[in-house]
Amino acid sequence: MINVPRGTEDILPSQSKKWQYVEKRLNDLSKRFNYEEIRTPLFESTELFQRGVGDTTDIVQKEMYTFEDRGGRSLTLRPEGTASVVRAYVQHKMFGLPQQPTKLFYFGPMFRYERPQKGRTRQFVQFGIEVLGSADPAIDAEVMAFALECYKTLGLKSLRLVVNSLGDAESRTNHRNALVDHFSPHKNELCGDCQNRLEKNPLRVLDCKKDREHPAMKTAPSIFDYLNDYSRTYFEEVKTYLEKMDIPYEEDPNLVRGLDYYNHTAFEIMSDAEGFGAITTLSGGGRYNGLVQELGGPETPGIGFALSIERLLLALEAENILLPVEDSLDVYIVALGTEAKREAVKLAFDLRKSGVKVDLDYMDKKMKAQFKTADRLQAKIVFVLGEDELKNNQISIKHMETGTQIEKSLEEAIPYVKESLRGGNADE
Structure with missing residues (x-):
């Protein structure tokens, strides 16, 4: 691995x-x-x-x-x-x-x-x-x-x-010279990095994690005195x-x-x-x-x-702050049978083009298992499309939060869902 x-x-x-x-x-x-x-x-x-x-x-x-x-x-x-x-x-x-x-x-x-x-x-x-x-x-x-x-x-x-x-530049140069004068007597007591910094950029000595407790750090010249x-x-x-x-x-x-x-x-x-x-x-x-x-x-x-x-x-x-991340799915399509599956794929694509977040089963699961998937994905609405519904040009629409289930024609399904997701009454 x-x-x-x-x-x-x-x-x-x-x-x-x-x-x-x-x-x-x-x-x-x-x-x-x-x-x-x-x-x-x-x-x-x-x-x-x-x-x-x-x-x-x-x-x-x-x-x-x-x-x-x-x-x-x-x-x-x-x-x-x-x-x-x-x-x-x-x-x-x-x-x-x-x-x-x-x-x-x-x-x-x-x-x-x-x-x-x-x-x-x-x-x-x-x-x-x-x-x-x-x-x-x-x-x-x-x-x-x-x-x-x-x-x-x-x-x-x-x-x-x-x-x-x-x-x-002028203030930094004056402060730099003061730092060199201050730390030079302690140079051999500083870490290797700080010994090198003292020659090239003494301001960086103040930022050292290893030597932060060294007494010379507490008495180092302040930039405020050289501004x-x-x-x-x-x-x-x-x-x-x-x-x-x-x-x-x-x-x-x-x-x-x-x-x-x-x-x-x-x-x-x-x-x-x-x-x-x-x-x-x-x-x-x-x-x-x-x-x-x-x-x-x-x-x-x-x-x-x-x-x-x-x-x-x-x-x-x-700080125990939970971000309001959207984890739910708008629609999950439960399809039963070969012809229903083909129609479900088309319907899912049409829904997605309409701005709806949708998914369906690609594992040939039974109806009960498909509903479990819809629950796991926190689907707001579940479409159920079987061979009988397909013959009658109908689709079953279930609102998962309320348990309400209605029938609509395939042509009405997308407008109904879009109105429902906006919070309107799609049956009015």
């Missing part, structure tokens, strides 16, 4: 209905915020992620699925969505569109080679948004409001928004907009995102639901001014966030 690769999973029909429901709600929410969908390839040039995500990140150094194609080109399964969206933005010159900023959303599988655990797999599905072209603090607040609404629209309540400012006037004013404006929308938030000067392209606003949404797990982060995002230029485009500010559908579903489970 061949099983799925480690770190991947099959989404079976009982679960895929939940996925479809969640995806539809997020799609509808995107329309309300006036975002348009973009779809990018599953794999890209490896250079895109090396430049866009950053050589010093764990993603690029340890987690990417990279391979050579037959032409000798290095390609990588996308580990995140932002770099691909920005690449498409630059390649198709979307910065020249009359409507700015460009507001985009995406769904799709991402791939990272990391240790599989609950809610964290090697293939996972992300929903994300990107806004390109605006440096307005109000759009930062909109992106965070959007992220929160993704969870609230599905009923989640145990949510916490954590925000930070990483500052502009210049512009960065400080910008962050204050972002928070003002959040307050205007009555969105509570917490400030955390040690919050850093795992990708090199972030600056200014950074945020995460946490779940405080009991039983959700040790890793409480549901989603995160932030501003990435400079990424468009890095990928060959004009100077363009950007901001976005992404969430994992898998972790969203786990959060719903932790």
Whole structure:
């Protein structure tokens, strides 16, 4: 027997209905915020992620699925969505569109080679948004409001928004130098990854899971002490907009995102639901001014966030939220005899073309077994068509909830069912 690769999973029909429901709600929410969908390839040039995500990140150094194609080109399964969206933005010159900023959303599988655990797999599905072209603090607040609404629209309540400012280039450089001075005396006490990060990207030391309890972490220089006037004013404006929308938030000067392209606003949404797990982060995002230029485009500010559908579903489970997934069938056709079966196949097709959800027996079951199948499928209405009914151009229609059973001509069956499913009185 061949099983799925480690770190991947099959989404079976009982679960895929939940996925479809969640995806539809997020799609509808995107329309309300006036975002348009973009779809990018599953794999890209490896250079895109090396430049866009950053050589010093764990993603690029340890987690990417990279391979050579037959032409000798290095390609990588996308580990995140932002770099691909920005690449498409630059390649198709979307910065020249009359409507700015460009507001985009995406769904799709991402791939990272990391240790599989609950809610964290090697293939996972992300929903994300990107806004390109605006440096307005109000759009930062909109992106965070959007992220929160993704969870609230599905009923989640145990949510916490954590925000930070990483500052502009000047602020980051000053903070970087302070971090190097602070951690250098403790370099040999840090893990191998952090020793490497201290040389290349010391901000990432603050994000280390292994060294989080090291005393030097608690006394590390705060970015807030190194924000210049512009960065400080910008962050204050972002928070003002959040307050205007009555969105509570917490400030955390040690919050850093795992990708090199972030600056200014950074945020995460946490779940405080009991039983959700040790890793409480549901989603995160932030501003990435400079990424468009890095990928060959004009100077363009950007901001976005992404969430994992898998972790969203786990959060719903932790809060005992049942999604109103439609599991019932409109009509099940019980057919008895060869000629009745042929007519049933035609009738089922005609019903489906009329927008009715319908099925019938393909296993040559007896009448009693067919009714059991109708019950299992939670059919609202059952058609019974036998040789006698067929001779008289009649069909028996049973409403399963009430037990009411009536006879109709074959020509009347489809209009009757459509009216009944709309909630009208089909006999009036």
